[in-house]
Amino acid sequence: MDFSDFLEFLSRRSSVREYEETPLADPEIEYIISCASTAPSAGNLEAWDVVVVTDADTRLALADASFGQPHVGKAPALFVVCANYVRSMSQYGERGILYAVQDATIACTYMMLAAHAHDLSTCWTGAFDEDEVREILGLPPHIRPLAILAAGHGHPQLRLAERMNTGEHVHRDEW
Numbered sequence: 754m755d756f757s758d759f760l761e762f763l764s765r766r767s768s769v770r771e772y773e774e775t776p777l778a779d780p781e782i783e784y785i786i787s788c789a790s791t792a793p794s795a796g797n798l799e800a801w802d803v804v805v806v807t808d809a810d811t812r813l814a815l816a817d818a819s820f821g822q823p824h825v826g827k828a829p830a831l832f833v834v835c836a837n838y839v840r841s842m843s844q845y846g847e848r849g850i851l852y853a854v855q856d857a858t859i860a861c862t863y864m865m866l867a868a869h870a871h872d873l874s875t876c877w878t879g880a881f882d883e884d885e886v887r888e889i890l891g892l893p894p895h896i897r898p899l900a901i902l903a904a905g906h907g908h909p910q911l912r913l914a915e916r917m918n919t920g921e922h923v924h925r926d927e928w
């Protein structure tokens with residue numbers, strides 16, 4: 754892929770909160786997970802896990818846990834991406850907490866872009882009650898849910914969200 758194609762690919766993605774009912778096919782789910790497993794991770798420990806939720810009742814329960822956000826219940830698949838603290842802390846101690854969060858965030862980003870490459874729409878969802886999500890999914894204490902990536906067949910917006918000027922982010926040589 755040409756580098757300008759890559760920027761265009763990224764620029765065509767937007768969060769989508771309306772989906773068709775068509776479920777994701779198993780190969781689509783497998784593709785998304787395979788892409789995530791190419792992500793870098795601290796010490797190559799891959800301190801992330803994902804719960805793939807397609808069951809309708811569980812999706813509705815997760816929508817409730819996400820403060821009633823409708824897209825969470827409507828998306829045919831939810832990728833609940835979690836940091837696995839024990840996997841990273843076994844090597845890095847306290848610092849492993851930060852690494853696990855970063856590992857899981859990168860993995861979720863790869864999943865979002867993999868879905869985009871597969872012409873699927875997503876919405877990264879961070880607003881949820883962690884304890885409720887833990888309870889619904891039976892997560893063990895060392896597993897922290899970081900993001901619910903809602904995914905389905907949808908239609909990206911024509912008007913993309915505005916961004917800050919890149920100059921507002923960038924500091925050269927010092928702050």
Ligand SMILES: Cc1cc2nc3c(=O)[nH]c(=O)nc-3n(C[C@H](O)[C@H](O)[C@H](O)COP(=O)(O)O)c2cc1C
Pocket residue numbers: 766767768769770822876877878879880881913914
């Ligand atoms: C950490 C994080 C948390 C987010 N949480 C939510 C959320 O709870 N609900 C939601 O509808 N969108 C959520 N979003 C999506 C953002 O609203 C969206 O990415 C942003 O407005 C930019 O729009 P775009 O994705 O279309 O470029 C979240 C995105 C990120 C990265």
